[in-house]
Amino acid sequence: MNSVAPIEKNSATPVQKKSIRFPARSFLAFALTPEAPLTEWLESLDGWTENSPGFFAGRPVVLDLNVLKPAAEEVAALVSELGTRGIRIYAIEATGIESLDPQLPPLLRGAKAAVIDEDKVESGRGMKAASSGPVQDLPPANTLLIDQPVRSGQAIYHPHGDVIVLGSVGSGSEIIAGGSVHVYGTLRGRAFAGATGNSKARIFCRRNEAELVAIDGWYRTADEMDAATRGKPIQVFFENDVLWVATLN
Amino acid sequence: MGKVVVVTSGKGGVGKTTSTAAIGAALAQTGLKVALIDFDVGLRNLDLVMGAERRVVFDLVNVTQGAAKLSQALIRDKRVDTLFLLPASQTRDKDALTEEGVAKVIAPLKQKFDYVLCDSPAGIERGAQLAMRFADDAIIVTNPEVSSVRDSDRIIGLLDSKTLKAERGERVSKHILVTRYDPARASRGEMLNIDDVLEILSTPLLGIVPESQAVLRASNLGSPVTLNEPGNPAARAYIEASRRLQGEDVPMVLPTDKRGLLDRLLGRKAA
Numbered sequence: 001m002n003s004v005a006p007i008e009k010n011s012a013t014p015v016q017k018k019s020i021r022f023p024a025r026s027f028l029a030f031a032l033t034p035e036a037p038l039t040e041w042l043e044s045l046d047g048w049t050e051n052s053p054g055f056f057a058g059r060p061v062v063l064d065l066n067v068l069k070p071a072a073e074e075v076a077a078l079v080s081e082l083g084t085r086g087i088r089i090y091a092i093e094a095t096g097i098e099s100l101d102p103q104l105p106p107l108l109r110g111a112k113a114a115v116i117d118e119d120k121v122e123s124g125r126g127m128k129a130a131s132s133g134p135v136q137d138l139p140p141a142n143t144l145l146i147d148q149p150v151r152s153g154q155a156i157y158h159p160h161g162d163v164i165v166l167g168s169v170g171s172g173s174e175i176i177a178g179g180s181v182h183v184y185g186t187l188r189g190r191a192f193a194g195a196t197g198n199s200k201a202r203i204f205c206r207r208n209e210a211e212l213v214a215i216d217g218w219y220r221t222a223d224e225m226d227a228a229t230r231g232k233p234i235q236v237f238f239e240n241d242v243l244w245v246a247t248l249n
Numbered sequence: 250m251g252k253v254v255v256v257t258s259g260k261g262g263v264g265k266t267t268s269t270a271a272i273g274a275a276l277a278q279t280g281l282k283v284a285l286i287d288f289d290v291g292l293r294n295l296d297l298v299m300g301a302e303r304r305v306v307f308d309l310v311n312v313t314q315g316a317a318k319l320s321q322a323l324i325r326d327k328r329v330d331t332l333f334l335l336p337a338s339q340t341r342d343k344d345a346l347t348e349e350g351v352a353k354v355i356a357p358l359k360q361k362f363d364y365v366l367c368d369s370p371a372g373i374e375r376g377a378q379l380a381m382r383f384a385d386d387a388i389i390v391t392n393p394e395v396s397s398v399r400d401s402d403r404i405i406g407l408l409d410s411k412t413l414k415a416e417r418g419e420r421v422s423k424h425i426l427v428t429r430y431d432p433a434r435a436s437r438g439e440m441l442n443i444d445d446v447l448e449i450l451s452t453p454l455l456g457i458v459p460e461s462q463a464v465l466r467a468s469n470l471g472s473p474v475t476l477n478e479p480g481n482p483a484a485r486a487y488i489e490a491s492r493r494l495q496g497e498d499v500p501m502v503l504p505t506d507k508r509g510l511l512d513r514l515l516g517r518k519a520a
Contacts, residue, residue: 149451151406152399153373167451170402171395188449 259400261371300471313350456490
């Protein structure tokens, strides 16, 4: 992690032994999703900002073009149209558009929807995830049910609630849940429960072949699990500062 | 309207090209019109396995770019006259293919042929995704070993998300073809068994092809094993797989060792 780049012997100036770090940051971004017909959508946007002036000031706004699906040439006009309203676009999300004019904001991929607590956003806290969809009020009991196997390479990210998988979770895939993780098939991949800071979350599976299990950042790899729990139905929970992997009987 | 079938695997060297040739030939021998497309642009092999390497004039990239007509690029097999090959280009790379270009090739082939078999390159990148893009069915070639099975699982995930059918909310029907199955090693417990493979991939089985020298011989001769040595157990497994692909109900038999019954019993006891 802190490795230092080799120093050139010929260089005249002394080179400081300083490594460059790239800490990751995530911010909550608002996604604007224009819809056709555009003029009407802009009108309703104007109506809305009239009631909440300055709502977008200083906030990262992402332009989600997956509904409008404009041609790549039309994007510039839309961005400047929003610019005249004081809305600065930080990035553009548009599947189907491969590249944009370098003058325009960069294309964004892999954004995930986030549920936000309005109060927290107002006070500047709770900035944890990027949002791609329109901000909605979701019911508090927000469980994600997956009725097919989770395949190798897939990542299920559900920061606000439990994840239930009816099939198996393949080796090389991961489930990240704010709540608990329930797998009714074999868990062969990685499962992260309580990922947003909930140490009371648990992981359950019908058959434990997991590569890694974690609750609230406390993790245990397959090697560190009791061999007696392999191939068995288990639960994983956090108690007395220890992550427990226990068979279910 | 024909069916587009992608032969894919994720991992390289598991037998995609061999299987494409063998199943394609087996289908064509029943009188069906079959086109094989080599999507491995830059590393083409299907022409060699089909013994057509000395007759390649135009290729897939030429057709997608409009430089040649489909009819000019298709090579008719010398042994089975309903079997055709559309070779890949060896001098280009996967970036030479575009989705629109591939669509322009697939659509007319689908009209004229009963089966269009797309031999996918290894990997999960652009080349492999374009090969599966228009598929109705998928044959996932898997060896009974952990790395191959996990890569197959990854490919199944892509088949369920990156294909045109998946994007329309339909499903590509997927079949597992286990190749290089070694009965002797299986009986000693040195390979993943078939049940484990199917349990991990939760996808129906199309066939189990035993490891065989005949497959290697056939590839080197440039003749699909189903034409070259149709009586060989591996060829029979491919022929049965091709019948199951058409929806026929053919009972699945686990390939067994050629050794005597007594040896096998002793072998199993020792394990």
